[in-house]
Amino acid sequence: MPWPHDPYSLPLLATAAISATVGVFVWQRRPANGAGTLAVLMAAVTTWSLAYAMEIASPTLAGKLFWARWQYPGIVVIPVAWLAFAVQFAGHGAWLSWPVLAVLLIEPVAMLVAVYAGDVPGPIYRAARLVEAAGFSVLQSSKGPAFWANAIFAYVLLFLGTAAFVPMLLKARSIYRGQAVVLTIAAAMPWIANFLHLSGVSPTIDPTPFAFTITGGAMAWAIVHFQLLDLAPVARDTVIEGMQDGILVLDARQRIVDANPAA
Numbered sequence: 001m002p003w004p005h006d007p008y009s010l011p012l013l014a015t016a017a018i019s020a021t022v023g024v025f026v027w028q029r030r031p032a033n034g035a036g037t038l039a040v041l042m043a044a045v046t047t048w049s050l051a052y053a054m055e056i057a058s059p060t061l062a063g064k065l066f067w068a069r070w071q072y073p074g075i076v077v078i079p080v081a082w083l084a085f086a087v088q089f090a091g092h093g094a095w096l097s098w099p100v101l102a103v104l105l106i107e108p109v110a111m112l113v114a115v116y117a118g119d120v121p122g123p124i125y126r127a128a129r130l131v132e133a134a135g136f137s138v139l140q141s142s143k144g145p146a147f148w149a150n151a152i153f154a155y156v157l158l159f160l161g162t163a164a165f166v167p168m169l170l171k172a173r174s175i176y177r178g179q180a181v182v183l184t185i186a187a188a189m190p191w192i193a194n195f196l197h198l199s200g201v202s203p204t205i206d207p208t209p210f211a212f213t214i215t216g217g218a219m220a221w222a223i224v225h226f227q228l229l230d231l232a233p234v235a236r237d238t239v240i241e242g243m244q245d246g247i248l249v250l251d252a253r254q255r256i257v258d259a260n261p262a263a
Helices: 009-027 035-057 061-069 072-089 098-104 106-117 145-163 166-171 174-198 208-225 233-240
Strands: 125-133 136-143 248-250 256-259
Touching: 009 035, 009 208, 035 061, 035 072, 035 136, 035 208, 061 125, 061 136, 072 098, 072 106, 072 145, 072 174, 098 106, 106 145, 145 174, 174 208
Parallel strands: none
Antiparallel strands: 125 136, 248 256
C-alpha cells in the first residue's frame, strides 16, 4: 500500500517512537516503584499511535475499520495502566492486589470482545463512512453504547489515578512536587484532547494519540530531570521526614533541592 501524503501519519509515527523509547528506557528500570506499569502504559500508547497511523494511511473503509479495531488493545489498557502506575508511585501499591487488578480488567476484556466480535453496525460503531479531508480520506463514525461505556470507564480511572498525585502537589517538597506536576500534565494532555474530539470540537481527526507526544516527552523529562524512578516520595515521607538528623539534598550544581524538617 503506498503511503499517502497526509499531515498526520508522520506525527503519529513520531509519537509511537517517543513512547516506545520511553517504554524501553523505563522497562530497564523496572525494579523501581511503578516502572513496570509505566512501561506497559508506554507500550499501549505505542500500539494506539501505530494503529491510528495505519488507519489514516489506509485508503479503503474496510482497511480503516481493520486498523481502528487494532487501536483498542492500546486504548483499553491505557486507563488501567495509568491508574496502576499512579497508585504504585504514590505509595499505595498494596491496594493494587491481583483480585483488584482482575476486576479492573473485566471492562477492557469485555470491550475487546465487543470490538473483535462485533461489526458495523454494532456495539462500537452504529455507522461508519469515509470522508474526504484536505485531499485524503478519514474514517467518520457514529459511536455505539459500548464505545461510550468504555469512555466513561476510562475517564473514571484517569480521575482516580490523577487524584493519587494531589497529596504530592499539596505537601511534597521541591523535586517531588516537580514530579507530581509533570505527571499531572502528562496525564491531562491526552484526555483534554480526547474530550475535544468526543465533544465535537475536533470531529474529523482524533487528537488524542498526538497529545501522547506530550505525555512521552513529559515522562522522559521527569525521568531525566526529576529522577522520577530513582527518587521515591513515599520513601522520603516515611524515612527522611521522621529522622532527627538534618539532611540536605543537593543537585549536580550544588543547589539545595530538598531538606527534612530537622535540617
